[in-house]
Amino acid sequence: MRIKYLLPLILFLLIAPSSFLLAQESQRDSIPMTKEQIQKLTYDQLLELPLDELMKVADIMGMSTDDLLQMFLNMKTGVASVKELSPRESPGILSIITDQEIRAMGARDLIDVLQQVPGFSFGVDVESVVGIGMRGVWGHEGKILLLLDGQECNELSYSTLQLGNHYPVDQIKRIEIIRGPGSVVYGGNAELAVINIVTFGAADNNGIRATATYGQLTHTYARRNLEISAGKALGALSLNANLFAGQGNRSDKVITDFYGQSYDMKGNSNVDPMMVNLSASYKGFSARFIADLYKTTQLDVNGAFLDPTYFKAIPTNFTSYLGELKYENDLSKKIRLGAAINYRYYNSWNVNESSLDQSLLDSTNAHYNQDYITAIQEKPTFRITGKINLSYTPTSKLNFLFGTEAYSETGLSNNPRSTYYDVNGHEIDRINYNDMALYGQGIFSLGIANLIAGVRMEHHSLVGNSVVPRIGLTRVFDRLHLKLLYSSAFRSPSIEVINLNRSIKPELTQVIELEAGYRITPSMLVTVNVFDNTINHPIIYMTDTTIIGETYYNAPSTGSRGIEVEYRLAKSGVGNLTVGYSFYSTAGKNKVEDYMAYSGNNLLNNVVLAFPQHKLAFHGSLKLSPHFSLNPSGFFLSERYGCIALDASENPIYGSYEPVFVLNLIIWADDLLKSHLSLGAGVYDLTQSGYAYVQPYVGRPPMPSPGREFVFKAAVKF
Amino acid sequence: MKKTGLLLLISISFLCCAHAQTEKFKALYIYNFTKLIKFPESPDNSDFVIGVLGETPVNGELASIAATRKIENRNLVVRKITKPEDCNDCQIVFISDFKSSSIKAFSDYFEGKPVLLISESSQGLEKGAAINFLLVDQKLKFEINRARFDMNKLKVSSQLYELAENK
Numbered sequence: 078m079r080i081k082y083l084l085p086l087i088l089f090l091l092i093a094p095s096s097f098l099l100a101q102e103s104q105r106d107s108i109p110m111t112k113e114q115i116q117k118l119t120y121d122q123l124l125e126l127p128l129d130e131l132m133k134v135a136d137i138m139g140m141s142t143d144d145l146l147q148m149f150l151n152m153k154t155g156v157a158s159v160k161e162l163s164p165r166e167s168p169g170i171l172s173i174i175t176d177q178e179i180r181a182m183g184a185r186d187l188i189d190v191l192q193q194v195p196g197f198s199f200g201v202d203v204e205s206v207v208g209i210g211m212r213g214v215w216g217h218e219g220k221i222l223l224l225l226d227g228q229e230c231n232e233l234s235y236s237t238l239q240l241g242n243h244y245p246v247d248q249i250k251r252i253e254i255i256r257g258p259g260s261v262v263y264g265g266n267a268e269l270a271v272i273n274i275v276t277f278g279a280a281d282n283n284g285i286r287a288t289a290t291y292g293q294l295t296h297t298y299a300r301r302n303l304e305i306s307a308g309k310a311l312g313a314l315s316l317n318a319n320l321f322a323g324q325g326n327r328s329d330k331v332i333t334d335f336y337g338q339s340y341d342m343k344g345n346s347n348v349d350p351m352m353v354n355l356s357a358s359y360k361g362f363s364a365r366f367i368a369d370l371y372k373t374t375q376l377d378v379n380g381a382f383l384d385p386t387y388f389k390a391i392p393t394n395f396t397s398y399l400g401e402l403k404y405e406n407d408l409s410k411k412i413r414l415g416a417a418i419n420y421r422y423y424n425s426w427n428v429n430e431s432s433l434d435q436s437l438l439d440s441t442n443a444h445y446n447q448d449y450i451t452a453i454q455e456k457p458t459f460r461i462t463g464k465i466n467l468s469y470t471p472t473s474k475l476n477f478l479f480g481t482e483a484y485s486e487t488g489l490s491n492n493p494r495s496t497y498y499d500v501n502g503h504e505i506d507r508i509n510y511n512d513m514a515l516y517g518q519g520i521f522s523l524g525i526a527n528l529i530a531g532v533r534m535e536h537h538s539l540v541g542n543s544v545v546p547r548i549g550l551t552r553v554f555d556r557l558h559l560k561l562l563y564s565s566a567f568r569s570p571s572i573e574v575i576n577l578n579r580s581i582k583p584e585l586t587q588v589i590e591l592e593a594g595y596r597i598t599p600s601m602l603v604t605v606n607v608f609d610n611t612i613n614h615p616i617i618y619m620t621d622t623t624i625i626g627e628t629y630y631n632a633p634s635t636g637s638r639g640i641e642v643e644y645r646l647a648k649s650g651v652g653n654l655t656v657g658y659s660f661y662s663t664a665g666k667n668k669v670e671d672y673m674a675y676s677g678n679n680l681l682n683n684v685v686l687a688f689p690q691h692k693l694a695f696h697g698s699l700k701l702s703p704h705f706s707l708n709p710s711g712f713f714l715s716e717r718y719g720c721i722a723l724d725a726s727e728n729p730i731y732g733s734y735e736p737v738f739v740l741n742l743i744i745w746a747d748d749l750l751k752s753h754l755s756l757g758a759g760v761y762d763l764t765q766s767g768y769a770y771v772q773p774y775v776g777r778p779p780m781p782s783p784g785r786e787f788v789f790k791a792a793v794k795f
Numbered sequence: 796m797k798k799t800g801l802l803l804l805i806s807i808s809f810l811c812c813a814h815a816q817t818e819k820f821k822a823l824y825i826y827n828f829t830k831l832i833k834f835p836e837s838p839d840n841s842d843f844v845i846g847v848l849g850e851t852p853v854n855g856e857l858a859s860i861a862a863t864r865k866i867e868n869r870n871l872v873v874r875k876i877t878k879p880e881d882c883n884d885c886q887i888v889f890i891s892d893f894k895s896s897s898i899k900a901f902s903d904y905f906e907g908k909p910v911l912l913i914s915e916s917s918q919g920l921e922k923g924a925a926i927n928f929l930l931v932d933q934k935l936k937f938e939i940n941r942a943r944f945d946m947n948k949l950k951v952s953s954q955l956y957e958l959a960e961n962k
Binding site for chain 2: 120121123124126127128129131132135136138161162163165166473474522553554555556596598599
């Protein structure tokens with residue numbers, strides 16, 4: 078292992094042993110009580126408990142599925158504002174998904190969870206990677222930020238996320254999603270949405286928990302995953318480890334490209350996750366180390382499939398090591414200080430030349446294919462970031478947040494076939510950029526409403542300045558809440574974007590949002606929001622092999638406007654139901670040619686490629702008995718557009734794909750073996766809907782989703 | 796689409812009146828608060844009255860406790876209320892999130908009187924409650940307004956301050 082890989086691990090290991098010693102002293106503070114022991118307590122015994130013991134009992138019991146709506150209404154979240162506010166008064170359009178919901182729906186991976194969220198849709202990128210679109214905009218490269226326990230998961234080369242059996246959903250405690258911009262606090266990847274994943278920590282695990290998942294398709298397995306967590310809170314000290322390993326196939330179907338080349342995805346579309354997430358905290362200090370070793374295979378390098386008769390599936394690695402040392406504490410009753418050092422290392426989209434068939438790289442070989450060579454990518458990147466923020470609350474009606482961040486990032490080339498370019502276009506094997514940001518925000522409780530105003534100023538050493546303000550008004554009445562938000566956000570060009578075009582500029586987004594929520598009864602809440610989103614100078618990838626090869630450029634504009642609705646019902650002893658609907662129209666805003674959809678030869682002004690204008694998703698849980706629950710979920714996507722073929726001159730022929738309705742059903746048996754075991758079984762895509770991920774630009778045919786999958790889950794906790 | 800509608804109907808039609816875990820613990824916490832707060836003694840040993848404003852399962856949970864428990868040898872009575880005047884004999888008033896806009900009116904009405912005002916709204920303390928429930932990290936916590944206790948002449952055990960989220 079190189080020293081770069083080891084740095085965050087060493088930092089973590091320095092803290093962990095001393096923490097174990099401190100643990101011996103604080104152990105006496107912990108109460109040796111399990112959920113099972115608590116459930117044996119009578120109501121009279123609960124009434125006899127002193128308040129401090131009762132609070133520990135409540136902590137251990139946590140939330141039940143019946144409390145989901147209560148949580149949404151009463152919890153406080155800092156995802157949209159840093160200062161904790163309730164979701165109804167937070168300055169953002171929020172979706173919050175709990176572990177109970179994720180578990181109930183038998184989610185197989187993050188796609189299943191995000192599919193339930195209004196606004197999100199999915200498309201397929203090069204090399205079979207599944208990415209996210211938001212409100213009708215392809216957000217795969219640098220427009221949507223994913224945080225895993227506060228660590229940014231977007232890789233540094235292109236700022237992409239890679240979905241499909243990647244993240245350990247059964248270790249997720251809560252996902253907080255800003256369905257809109259978050260650049261003021263989160264910077265240059267938080268342009269269209271922020272997905273903040275919080276996994277189980279030491280206090281949640283309080284012992285060991287494990288979940289095994291097996292998914293079976295018609296011809297092969299879809300996944301066989303194991304997630305193990307162990308953690309303990311020992312007074313002020315907390316230690317936790319979440320481990321995840323597995324294997325999977327994206328699908329078992331045979332697919333054919335626009336040139337007639339086919340291959341069987343069984344065994345040629347592997348999605349094999351492995352992740353280690355370690356954390357330790359003591360009072361205000363905390364350390365985290367995440368190793369994410371996600372491996373895929375594929376035969377579709379640039380949309381033109383390789384012939385499986387001669388080519389083995391290409392192993393593509395997405396490796397990252399993320400480390401953080403953090404201090405966060407109250408300096409006084411009015412001042413809270415946070416400081417952190419982050420280290421991020423990625424070797425993403427990595428195809429090692431040594432892993433390929435050397436004879437097929439030889440241009441004299443009869444089966445030589447240029448795409449096979451272009452797949453080679455050996456370009457690790459890393460970034461070191463320092464952060465400081467200060468929260469000042471002079472009165473209960475005022476809060477100010479000030480922060481600064483600075484980072485230095487480096488791209489390396491380990492193979493002359495994949496290099497960087499200097500200002501003169503000469504190949505080089507190392508590049509480096511620096512960036513510094515200042516941000517500030519004020520929250521004013523004015524009586525008639527909460528006013529939130531903030532701004533971020535960021536300077537990148539090559540692409541220059543970005544300044545993004547935001548302002549919002551929120552008001553909670555008894556049953557009604559209202560939000561009016563204006564936000565500006567930006568996407569900072571990533572290393573590879575700059576590498577291909579040193580004149581590229583950050584793209585800038587303006588978003589206006591209005592939300593109204595109404596609590597119909599104590600058990601029902603409905604929220605409706607409208608949005609108008611304009612992206613100026615979006616950064617777009619382009620290939621033109623005849624003139625300039627591949628590059629990025631700033632297109633004139635794109636954007637969308639639309640409406641989203643979320644309905645929540647939760648009733649204890651019965652279950653819960655959440656239904657989400659979203660609609661977008663590009664309303665003539667899209668000026669990016671690659672994204673334009675056509676019906677025959679007619680340009681469609683309200684829709685873009687790949688993303689349905691209408692989406693309806695639902696998930697629910699119906700308690701059949703104290704031990705059994707029935708958990709349906711599903712989604713409907715309206716007609717989608719895409720390239721369906723190429724003509725003789727290799728120009729795209731556009732068409733539409735039929736609407737799809739995907740229905741899933743999971744049955745859970747809980748509290749088996751003295752509450753230590755839960756078993757789940759069910760089926761995803763019950764009706765074989767034919768759902769496939771369409772490419773949001775012209776390149777390749779849609780990639781099938783797994784299709785009907787029989788899912789089995791076993792979860793134990795001790 | 797038909798299936799989605801059917802599921803919605805099934806879910807709504809099965810609604811009944813059991814209570815959620817958090818509401819159970821809120822009621823247990825409220826009962827426990829009475830052990831840590833010194834209320835004025837009642838010379839005639841009259842009922843200890845908790846008034847509940849708004850539609851909330853906490854009401855039923857408190858009623859269950861009242862069926863078996865006394866507070867300082869006084870019968871515990873739980874009563875639904877709609878306005879401050881309904882609870883001149885209350886020792887505790889619990890205002891559900893559904894009625895959070897009424898907190899200020901109740902707070903003004905009971906200013907200087909030994910009545911404990913408890914809320915479950917995100918700005919409950921700012922509106923005048925003495926104790927406010929909140930969910931932190933999916934766990935039930937509470938916060939305290941010390942000034943309000945002083946104003947309402949309620950003596951509080953230091954343990955309650957220690958356990959509060961904003962200690």
